[in-house]
Amino acid sequence: MSYTPIKRPKFSLADRIYIVAIAKGLCRTFKHLVLALTRRSRHREDFNSKGIGLCMPFPEQRWDERLPEYYRGAPTLVRGEDSRERCVSCQLCEFICPARAITVTPGEVDPASPCAKQEKAPKEFTIDMFRCIYCGMCEEVCPEQAIFMSQEYLITLTDRDKGIRDKETLYKLGGVRKGLVNKWNDHK
Amino acid sequence: MQFIIDCWNSVMGDPTWFYLITTIAKLALMFILLLLFVVLSVWIERRIAGWIQDRPGPNRTGIPIHLLQRFGSKEKQPLKKWLEYFGVPANSWIAKLCTWLRLDREIPLFGLIQPMADGAKLFLKQEMTPSYVRKGFFIAAPMFVLGPPLIAAAVLPFSSSVDTCYGAINMCVANLNIGVLWIFAFSGLSVYGLTLAGWASNSKFPFIGGLRATAQLISYEVAMGLSIIPLLMMFSTLNLQEIVQNQAENGWTLVPLWGEGLSLQRWVLLLPMCISFLIFVTSVFAEANRTPFDMAECETDLVGGYHTEYSSMKFASFFMGEYVAMVVGSALVITLFLGGWSIGLGADVCLADWAKAAAITGSDQAATCWQSILGCCAGWIVVLLQFVAFIVKLVAFVFFFVWVRWTLPRFRFDQVMKLSWLVFFEIAVINILLTAAILYFIQ
Numbered sequence: 062m063s064y065t066p067i068k069r070p071k072f073s074l075a076d077r078i079y080i081v082a083i084a085k086g087l088c089r090t091f092k093h094l095v096l097a098l099t100r101r102s103r104h105r106e107d108f109n110s111k112g113i114g115l116c117m118p119f120p121e122q123r124w125d126e127r128l129p130e131y132y133r134g135a136p137t138l139v140r141g142e143d144s145r146e147r148c149v150s151c152q153l154c155e156f157i158c159p160a161r162a163i164t165v166t167p168g169e170v171d172p173a174s175p176c177a178k179q180e181k182a183p184k185e186f187t188i189d190m191f192r193c194i195y196c197g198m199c200e201e202v203c204p205e206q207a208i209f210m211s212q213e214y215l216i217t218l219t220d221r222d223k224g225i226r227d228k229e230t231l232y233k234l235g236g237v238r239k240g241l242v243n244k245w246n247d248h249k
Numbered sequence: 250m251q252f253i254i255d256c257w258n259s260v261m262g263d264p265t266w267f268y269l270i271t272t273i274a275k276l277a278l279m280f281i282l283l284l285l286f287v288v289l290s291v292w293i294e295r296r297i298a299g300w301i302q303d304r305p306g307p308n309r310t311g312i313p314i315h316l317l318q319r320f321g322s323k324e325k326q327p328l329k330k331w332l333e334y335f336g337v338p339a340n341s342w343i344a345k346l347c348t349w350l351r352l353d354r355e356i357p358l359f360g361l362i363q364p365m366a367d368g369a370k371l372f373l374k375q376e377m378t379p380s381y382v383r384k385g386f387f388i389a390a391p392m393f394v395l396g397p398p399l400i401a402a403a404v405l406p407f408s409s410s411v412d413t414c415y416g417a418i419n420m421c422v423a424n425l426n427i428g429v430l431w432i433f434a435f436s437g438l439s440v441y442g443l444t445l446a447g448w449a450s451n452s453k454f455p456f457i458g459g460l461r462a463t464a465q466l467i468s469y470e471v472a473m474g475l476s477i478i479p480l481l482m483m484f485s486t487l488n489l490q491e492i493v494q495n496q497a498e499n500g501w502t503l504v505p506l507w508g509e510g511l512s513l514q515r516w517v518l519l520l521p522m523c524i525s526f527l528i529f530v531t532s533v534f535a536e537a538n539r540t541p542f543d544m545a546e547c548e549t550d551l552v553g554g555y556h557t558e559y560s561s562m563k564f565a566s567f568f569m570g571e572y573v574a575m576v577v578g579s580a581l582v583i584t585l586f587l588g589g590w591s592i593g594l595g596a597d598v599c600l601a602d603w604a605k606a607a608a609i610t611g612s613d614q615a616a617t618c619w620q621s622i623l624g625c626c627a628g629w630i631v632v633l634l635q636f637v638a639f640i641v642k643l644v645a646f647v648f649f650f651v652w653v654r655w656t657l658p659r660f661r662f663d664q665v666m667k668l669s670w671l672v673f674f675e676i677a678v679i680n681i682l683l684t685a686a687i688l689y690f691i692q
C-alpha cells in the first residue's frame with residue numbers, strides 16, 4: 062500500500078462527554094485571566110511589558126528597539142555615499158506600485174555635475190502616504206537601489222498636505238546609504 | 250401642592266390607572282436595564298476576551314481632555330493646574346497616581362464607553378442596501394432579531410413584589426401565568442429574523458447562514474423545551490414570579506440548602522435538575538447563537554453569515570439582538586435554576602417578615618418619625634436588595650457566557666445537529682421520566 066491510513070484514536074465515553082475537557086479548558090483560560098490581571102503572565106519579562114498581560118501600552122511603551130531589520134516602514138529615497146541622487150527616474154516604481162502612490166516627474170541632470178553620466182534624475186518625486194500600503198514593491202523593483210523602506214511606522218498627520226511627501230522630504234528621511242553603485246562612474 | 254397630591258392620590262387610587270402607570274414604569278425600567286446590559290456585556294465581552302488572551306482589551310476610551318481645548322480652555326494640561334491649585338507637588342504619589350490613571354490626558358472611564366463609541370461609529374457609517382436584495386424583508390429582518398428577545402424579557406421577574414398604599418406592585422413587567430411558554434414562543438420567533446436576513450440578502454453565504462440558523466434554532470428549541478419540563482413538574486407552575494418565589498422560600502433549584510429544600514426528595518431531584526441545567530444552558534448558548542454554536546455566522550466558512558450584506562445600523566441591530574438574546578437567556582437561566590432575584594439562604598423570607606413588621610410598627614399611632622419612615626421604605630429596601638442580587642447574578646452569568654466563548658472552539662455543523670437530536674433530545678426525555686418517577690416514589 063502506498064499510503065498508511067491514519068489510525069483514529071478511540072475515545073472513551075468520558076472523552077466523548079466533553080464535560081471534563083470543557084472544565085479543563087475553562088480552568089486554563091481562567092488562569093490566563095487571573096495571571097493577566099495580577100500581571101504575572103508568562104514571558105512577561107521577555108517583553109518587558111508594562112500593561113495588562115503581555116501588552117506594551119503603545120504610545121507609552123514602544124517596540125522600537127525590537128523592530129527587525131527587515132521591517133517595512135515608509136518608503137524613502139536615498140543618496141549614495143558620494144551624495145549622488147541614486148534615482149534615475151526610470152519610473153519602474155511608479156508602474157509597479159499597486160496602490161499608485163508614487164508619482165515621478167523625470168528631469169535631466171545638469172551636464173556639468175559629476176553624475177552627468179546618469180543623464181536623468183527625478184525632477185519631482187512624490188509618494189502619497191495616504192495611498193501607500195507599505196508593500197515594498199518599489200524597493201524590490203528599483204534597479205538603482207534608490208528607494209528603501211525605512212523603519213518609520215508612526216505616520217500621524219495633523220495636516221492632509223503633509224501626507225504627500227515630496228522629493229526633499231523623502232531624501233531627508235532616507236539619508237545616505239553605504240555601498241557604492243558604481244555603474245555611473247566616469248571610469249565605466 | 251395639595252392639589253398635586255390629591256390628583257396623584259385619585260389617579261393612583263383608580264386600579265386601572267395604577268396598573269397602567271406602574272406597568273409603564275416597569276417597562277421603561279426593564280427596557281433601559283436590558284439595553285444597558287447589552288452595552289455592558291459588550292464591554293465585558295471585550296475586556297474578558299482581552300484578559301483571557303493576555304492583553305488588556307479596550308481600556309482607553311475616555312473623554313479626551315483636548316476636547317476641553319476645543320471648547321475654549323487655553324490650558325494644555327489642566328491636570329497640572331489642578332494639582333498646583335490644590336498644592337500637590339508634581340512628584341508626589343498623588344500626582345503619580347493621577348498620571349498613571351492618565352488623568353493628564355483624559356477623563357478615564359476604563360473603556361466603559363467603548364461600546365457607545367462603537368455604536369456611534371456604526372451609526373455614522375454608510376447605510377448600504379445592495380440592489381439585488383428583497384427590500385422589504387431585508388429591512389424587516391433586523392427588527393425581527395432585535396424585537397422578540399426584548400418582548401420575551403417582559404415576563405422576567407427582576408424583584409419580588411412590594412406593597413404600596415395603592416396596591417401591590419409585582420416587579421415583573423407582565424406577571425403572566427404562562428411566563429415560560431411566552432419566553433419560548435418569542436425566542437423562537439427570532440429565528441425568522443435570521444432566516445429572513447439570509448434569504449432576503451439574495452446571496453449564497455448569507456443564505457447558508459440563514460439555513461443553518463433555522464435548523465439549529467429549531468433543534469435546540471426542542472431540547473430546551475424538553476429540558477425544563479422536569480423543573481416545571483417540580484414547581485408545578487409556569488409563572489416565573491411564582492417559580493422564583495418558591496425558590497426563595499425553599500432553596501434554589503440547584504442549591505436546595507434551606508426551607509423545604511432540605512427534604513430528601515429535593516436532594517434526589519438534584520440529579521435530574523443538574524441534567525436539565527446542563528442541557529438548558531447549552532441550548533441557551535445555541536439559541537443565542539454564541540460560540541461554540543455560532544454556526545450561523547461562522548466567519549471562516551460563511552464570510553459573515555446571515556448578516557454579510559448588512560451595514561451600519563442594520564448590522565448593529567443584529568449585533569444588539571444577539572446580545573439581548575444572550576442577556577435574556579442568562580436571565581432565564583438564573584431565574585429558573587439559580588433563584589432569580591432571591592438573595593438566598595432563606596434571607597428573602599426573613600427580609601419579607603422584617604418589612605411586614607416594620608410596616609406594622611410604622612403605621613402604629615405610637616411610632617416615632619424614624620419608625621414610620623422605615624415602615625414606608627422597608628418594602629422598597631427589600632425589593633432593591635433583591636434587584637441588586639438579580640443584577641449580580643446576571644453579571645456573573647454573562648461573564649460565564651463570555652468565558653465559555655473564549656474557551657471553546659466552534660463545533661462543526663453536523664456535530665451541532667447530532668448533539669441536539671441524538672444526545673440532548675434523548676437525555677431530556679429520559680430526564681422527564683426520571684423526574685416523574687422521583688416525584689412519585691420519593692415523598
Ligand code: SF4
Nearest residue numbers: 148149151152154203
Ligand atoms: S526610485 Fe528606483 S525605480 Fe523608482 S524611478 Fe527612481 S530609479 Fe526608478
Ligand code: SF4
Nearest residue numbers: 158193194196197199
Ligand atoms: S511600498 Fe508599495 S504602495 Fe508604498 S510606494 Fe512602494 S510600491 Fe507603492
